Amino acid sequence: MAKIEPTVTTPAPAETPAVTPPPAFSPTPAAPPPAPAVAVAPAAPAAAPATSQATPASDPRKLDQLSRIEEKSARIEEKFARYEAVLTRAEASLERSAHKVDAAAGTMDFASIRGEITALRNRVDATPRAGTLFMTAIVTSVLTVILTILVLKFGVPGLFGGLLSR
Incomplete structure (x- = not known):
């Protein structure tokens, strides 16, 4: 930032304020804040004695004080600019992340997932339920008993004869 050299002007009338209030903080960077206008106005007492002399405008103490005020305001402006840059980078990063999430959500194939x-x-739904399993167990056990009785009564042809004889 370029440093603004102090200028000494004639004192402002007593009705105007000596320092303008700082601008309100805006989160969006519209434009750099204007340089603060600092006017040094001597305090005008209500009843000034006639013998007091007004200090000349080129008083070195006033110039030194004015330069210190300008240096402090320049440092404040630099800090503000740094914070503004950090917030701008954070906003850009957040916006990039939002775009990535949006793109990822857009590329998901909901139709194939639904299929x-x-x-x-x-x-x-095609797997057998409890009723089907119980019915299969009952049919299997009944058929096993019937086949066992038939084998015991008639035997297996070619291996052995019937074991139950009458």
């Missing part, structure tokens, strides 16, 4: 879920549901 896979439907196929899995059909496979689950």
Whole structure:
């Protein structure tokens, strides 16, 4: 930042304020803040004695004080600019992340996921339930008993004869 050299002007009238209030902080960087206008106005007492002399405008103490004020305001402006740069970078990073999430959500194929879920549901629905399993167990046990009785009564042809004889 370029340093602004102090200028000495005639004192402002007593009705105008000596220092303008700082601008309100805005989170969006519209434009750099204007350089603060600092006017040094001597305090005008209500009843000034006639013998007192007004200090000349080129008083070195006033110039030194004015230069210190300008240096402090320049440092404050630099800090503000640094914070503004940090916030701008953070905003840009957040915006990039939001775009990546948006792009990832846009590329997901919801139709294929829906199709896979439907196929899995059909496979689950095709598995036998408890009623089917109990019916299969009962039929298997009844057939096993009937076949065992038939083998014991008539035997297996070619291996052995019937074990139950009458």
